[in-house]
Amino acid sequence: xxxxxxxxxxxxxxMAAIVRAAQRDNWRKACGAQIAAxxxxxxxxxxxxxxxxxxxxxxxxxxxxxxxxDAFDAELARVIDVRQPALVVLAxxxxxxxxxxxxxxxxxxxxxxxxxxxxxxxxxxxxxALDAGCRFxxxxxxxxxxxxxxxxxxxxxxxxxxxGDTAQALxxxxxxxxxxIYPRAIAQLLRAL
Ligand code: GAR
Numbered sequence: 001x002x003x004x005x006x007x008x009x010x011x012x013x014x015m016a017a018i019v020r021a022a023q024r025d026n027w028r029k030a031c032g033a034q035i036a037a038x039x040x041x042x043x044x045x046x047x048x049x050x051x052x053x054x055x056x057x058x059x060x061x062x063x064x065x066x067x068x069x070d071a072f073d074a075e076l077a078r079v080i081d082v083r084q085p086a087l088v089v090l091a092x093x094x095x096x097x098x099x100x101x102x103x104x105x106x107x108x109x110x111x112x113x114x115x116x117x118x119x120x121x122x123x124x125x126x127x128x129a130l131d132a133g134c135r136f137x138x139x140x141x142x143x144x145x146x147x148x149x150x151x152x153x154x155x156x157x158x159x160x161x162x163x164g165d166t167a168q169a170l171x172x173x174x175x176x177x178x179x180x181i182y183p184r185a186i187a188q189l190l191r192a193l
Contacts, residue, residue, distance in 0.1 A: 001028070002086035002193055003036035004186070007076075007093040012038070012047015013175060014091040014112055014182050019054050021183030031190035036083040039076070041095055057083075063095060073101040080105075086193055089186060090144065099146040109144040110189070112182050114174050116140060116156060121149030126167040126174070137161050137170050139178045141185040155185040 004022075006015045015038055027033045038051035039059045048058045059079050066072035072095070080088060090111040102109060115125035117140040129137045138158040145151035157177035161170060 002031065002033040002190060003083050004033055004087045004089060004190075005036055005080050005083050005085040006038045006051075006089045006091050007080075008038060008040050008045055008047040008091050009042050009094040010045055010047065010092050012045065012050050012092065014178055015047050016050050016054075017179035018089065018091065018183050018186060019051070019056065021187070023054075025183075025187065027187065027190065031187055033086065033190045036085065037080075039079060041072075041076070041093070047092075069096070069098050070100070073098045077101060077104055087186065087190065089182075091182070096148060097144070102144055102146050105144075107143065108193075110154070110186065111142055111144050111149070111151075112178055113140050113142065113149045114171065114178065115149075116158065117142060117149055117153065124167075126170040129161065130165060130167060130170065135161055137174055139174050139181065141182055154189065155181040157181045 008015050019035055022035055035056055037057045037059060040048050041061055041063045043060045043062055051058050061076045061079050063072045088105045088109045116138040120128050136158050138156055140153055141155040142153045143151040159173045159177055
């Protein structure tokens with residue numbers, strides 16, 4: 001069985017969408033895969049309770065307990081590796097990862113970012129798209145490389161930016177699409193693994 005480990009920092013709506021897709025499309029049978037654990041760097045992440053409701057094992061590696069990024073990433077990798085993952089999925093995981101960590105999971109580390117990469121890497125993507133006068137926003141699923149919000153693109157979704165849009169309204173429109181493209185990209189990759 002190919003184990004999937006999902007990393008979150010917050011509400012976990014992408015994680016929940018992946019869990020729902022895995023159940024609905026029977027990834028165990030269709031892809032020989034299962035979601036083995038959800039790991040958060042924040043003990044209060046709302047997604048942890050959601051994962052437990054679905055019967056998924058959860059772990060917390062609180063970044064505040066570590067003095068350096070290297071120390072945090074080493075512990076995170078140790079906790080991830082207990083699950084022997086075929087795929088490590090970043091789903092609203094808001095920590096910058098060290099090159100060593102990224103190299104360890106090369107080719108099996110995915111991220112979703114709420115912009116049409118390579119436009120707007122980093123934070124506040126929706127406000128920046130509005131400020132730039134973009135007519136379209138979107139989201140990108142990509143392989144993670146050492147460069148932040150970069151790496152080979154697997155899926156993108158485009159949404160229109162409407163007159164009078166706020167960053168919040170745009171974020172909600174994009175998030176709906178994230179919930180469609182992330183499970184799809186993961187399922188496709190699982191079949192190829
Ligand atoms: C999502 O919009 C995701 O694309 C974004 O955080 C949100 C998490 O929502 N990720 C990033 O900005 C990573 N750079 P969720 O916790 O409800 O899935």
